[in-house]
Amino acid sequence: MKLIISIVQDRDVSDLVNELIKDGFSVTKLASTGGFLRSGNTTLLLGVKEDDVDKAIAKIKEICKKRNKRKNVRYPVVQSTDIDVPYSAGINIQVGGAIIFVIDLEQFTKI
Numbered sequence: 821m822k823l824i825i826s827i828v829q830d831r832d833v834s835d836l837v838n839e840l841i842k843d844g845f846s847v848t849k850l851a852s853t854g855g856f857l858r859s860g861n862t863t864l865l866l867g868v869k870e871d872d873v874d875k876a877i878a879k880i881k882e883i884c885k886k887r888n889k890r891k892n893v894r895y896p897v898v899q900s901t902d903i904d905v906p907y908s909a910g911i912n913i914q915v916g917g918a919i920i921f922v923i924d925l926e927q928f929t930k931i
């Protein structure tokens with residue numbers, strides 16, 4: 821067995837979970853927050869047979885889209901002639917399609 825941990829954008833979750841369930845996967849959804857953008861995303865846990873890992877990853881790739889987000893970055897100060905001006909600017913960040921970790925599972929038990 822393997823554990824797939826996938827971090828996906830909230831906008832893709834509903835379609836992705838529906839498709840995974842349709843394909844017979846069991847999925848757990850956890851609300852999570854990205855450390856960089858500090859905005860919500862979703863972490864999915866899937867316990868899968870080794871033979872099914874590629875099928876699950878293919879489905880995640882098919883559904884999850886790359887998207888551009890803006891992040892406001894504050895620079896300490898910009899030196900003007902005789903005053904210090906705080907300065908912030910928006911930068912473009914590309915998020916996704918998805919982050920996928922695949923971990924060996926020592927044991928899977930349902931009791």
Ligand code: 2BA
Pocket residue numbers: 827853854855856857858859861913914915916917918919
């Ligand atoms: P965030 O940490 O909010 O990151 C959102 C996006 O910001 C990332 O998209 C990446 O494009 C960019 N980014 C992240 N850290 C950066 C940095 N130090 N400098 C410049 N740009 C940076 P993704 O790579 O698609 O990641 C989406 C979300 O997946 C992340 O949200 C985070 O929650 C998670 N994630 C990504 N890589 C991870 C890792 N190695 N370990 C744990 N979680 C990870």
